[in-house]
Amino acid sequence: MIELREVGVTYSNGWRALSNVRLTIEKGEFVFVVGPTGAGKSTLLKLLSREERATTGTVKVNGQDIAQLFPRDLPAYRRTIGIVFQDFGLLPNKTVYENVAFAMQVTGATRKQMRRQVPHILELVGMAHRPDAFPNQLSGGEQQRIAIARALVNEPFLLLADEPTGNLDPETSLGIIELLNHINVRGTTVLVATHDHAVVDYLQRRVIGFEQGELVRDEKVGAYRASETQEATE
Amino acid sequence: MILGSLVFLVGEAGRNIRRNGLMSLAALGTVTVALTVLGGSLWTTFRLSEFARSQPDKFNRIDVFLPPKAERSKAEDLMEQLQKMPEVKGVKLVTKEEAWKTIEQSQPVLNEALEENPLMDKIEVEMQEAGKISPFAEHLRNKDTFPDIASVTDAGEEVRSLINLSRVIKVIGGGLAVGLFIATLFIIHNTIRLTVFARRREIRIMQMVGATAWFIRIPLLLEGVFHGVVGGTIAGLLILFAGREVSQFVTSVRSPLLGNLPSQLSALNIFGLMILLGGVLGLVGSHLAIRRFLKQL
Numbered sequence: 001m002i003e004l005r006e007v008g009v010t011y012s013n014g015w016r017a018l019s020n021v022r023l024t025i026e027k028g029e030f031v032f033v034v035g036p037t038g039a040g041k042s043t044l045l046k047l048l049s050r051e052e053r054a055t056t057g058t059v060k061v062n063g064q065d066i067a068q069l070f071p072r073d074l075p076a077y078r079r080t081i082g083i084v085f086q087d088f089g090l091l092p093n094k095t096v097y098e099n100v101a102f103a104m105q106v107t108g109a110t111r112k113q114m115r116r117q118v119p120h121i122l123e124l125v126g127m128a129h130r131p132d133a134f135p136n137q138l139s140g141g142e143q144q145r146i147a148i149a150r151a152l153v154n155e156p157f158l159l160l161a162d163e164p165t166g167n168l169d170p171e172t173s174l175g176i177i178e179l180l181n182h183i184n185v186r187g188t189t190v191l192v193a194t195h196d197h198a199v200v201d202y203l204q205r206r207v208i209g210f211e212q213g214e215l216v217r218d219e220k221v222g223a224y225r226a227s228e229t230q231e232a233t234e
Numbered sequence: 235m236i237l238g239s240l241v242f243l244v245g246e247a248g249r250n251i252r253r254n255g256l257m258s259l260a261a262l263g264t265v266t267v268a269l270t271v272l273g274g275s276l277w278t279t280f281r282l283s284e285f286a287r288s289q290p291d292k293f294n295r296i297d298v299f300l301p302p303k304a305e306r307s308k309a310e311d312l313m314e315q316l317q318k319m320p321e322v323k324g325v326k327l328v329t330k331e332e333a334w335k336t337i338e339q340s341q342p343v344l345n346e347a348l349e350e351n352p353l354m355d356k357i358e359v360e361m362q363e364a365g366k367i368s369p370f371a372e373h374l375r376n377k378d379t380f381p382d383i384a385s386v387t388d389a390g391e392e393v394r395s396l397i398n399l400s401r402v403i404k405v406i407g408g409g410l411a412v413g414l415f416i417a418t419l420f421i422i423h424n425t426i427r428l429t430v431f432a433r434r435r436e437i438r439i440m441q442m443v444g445a446t447a448w449f450i451r452i453p454l455l456l457e458g459v460f461h462g463v464v465g466g467t468i469a470g471l472l473i474l475f476a477g478r479e480v481s482q483f484v485t486s487v488r489s490p491l492l493g494n495l496p497s498q499l500s501a502l503n504i505f506g507l508m509i510l511l512g513g514v515l516g517l518v519g520s521h522l523a524i525r526r527f528l529k530q531l
């Protein structure tokens with residue numbers, strides 16, 4: 001479903017964010033992307049959301065080389081994926097309901113469709129009780145739940161989460177990761193870039209590791225550190 | 235669905251203006267000031283140009299005097315002759331008796347001092363074009379062609395100065411208007427760019443959830459038009475108020491040269507022009523700002 005072949009990304013200042021990456025992710029997988037700052041985790045997610053383009057190689061999503069997409073085709077592509085940001089990325093002037101409905105509004109959904117779908121998604125993320133609150137009236141964990149709800153409202157096949165627990169305390173982080181796991185169990189492919197040892201170790205799912213732009217690790221079931229995975233296996 | 239989206243986008247523009255109140259107010263203030271300066275300059279230039287253009291018409295006349303003892307029939311013959319000339323629009327005889335009566339009424343002292351009417355019959359010649367006054371007056375002064383004319387007076391130099399002034403105002407005013415138009419466009423463009431820049435994160439989020447460029451652009455364009463139209467309306471009101479005050483002042487001074495300023499440019503024209511100008515500048519300014527910004531993302 002997601003296939004990267006010899007992918008390299010070099011920024012205009014000469015920085016090589018990714019080099020020669022070969023990677024395949026199947027439909028319905030849950031993948032943690034780990035590595036130190038500047039290793040290339042966020043660049044991988046940006047490649048998949050088409051915020052960045054590969055300088056070399058090909059990135060295929062559902063058989064389509066997304067580097068070939070014209071700017072006019074990008075909105076339609078992005079409606080098929082959901083994106084969750086570390087800083088939640090909620091529209092500050094919109095209520096919880098409006099933030100979630102906005103993602104449907106841009107697809108041309110009717111009010112009736114929104115009235116049906118938005119409460120259902122808010123229920124799924126455990127935020128049905130605060131539809132009229134503004135983002136600044138919510139805790140970090142609650143804001144991230146709304147961001148996940150917005151990412152899910154158009155029923156994407158792929159959910160990209162860039163450090164979704166980066167601004168949250170450990171307990172709330174586990175709640176968010178449980179929610180992402182629940183979404184994955186329902187059939188959505190989930191890719192999470194993270195620094196958070198606890199959530200990776202807690203869930204024990206596929207882990208791919210980057211260092212200086214190179215893919216150095218790919219384990220079907222793993223912990224945050226490669227050595228810990230080995231110990232667990234032994 | 236399209237109608238639903240349109241209603242949403244218009245509502246979105248309204249919500250953005252309301253929720254970004256302070257930024258909207260700052261943008262509105264800047265646009266109003268810029269449009270007031272532009273509109274005020276346009277109005278002043280127009281009125282000055284109109285005034286300078288209209289003045290030569292007041293001097294668009296040559297006075298032809300006949301000798302004191304000339305018979306009335308000579309005056310009538312001369313009037314007939316002048317009326318046939320292509321440069322002449324009309325002629326009017328002011329007899330020395332009529333002229334004396336006017337002076338008697340306004341200056342009774344003169345009446346007492348003078349025993350008999352010293353004035354001459356006068357033919358007022360209205361010209362087709364103010365620019366041809368001087369050569370025509372010179373032509374009439376030729377004693378061989380017009381032996382019955384005692385003297386000819388015209389406002390040649392004054393007319394030439396006013397025509398030149400009219401040209402200068404037109405050129406300087408035109409240049410000033412173009413310069414101010416560009417400056418206003420730049421100010422509005424920059425102001426809207428600031429409001430767009432302040433919401434760059436919001437725009438990125440919109441792009442990430444799959445909003446099309448037009449979906450992002452339309453509310454921002456509508457905001458630009460709103461700022462332009464409201465700014466134009468306020469600027470129009472300010473110019474009308476200031477214009478009325480200036481006109482009243484000029485009238486109160488009662489300068490014989492100025493008289494009442496001509497008023498071809500009605501209040502409705504100014505108002506409509508400012509609103510239109512505001513709307514167009516708002517639309518163009520916001521379009522340029524958004525285009526540049528969307529490209530950067």
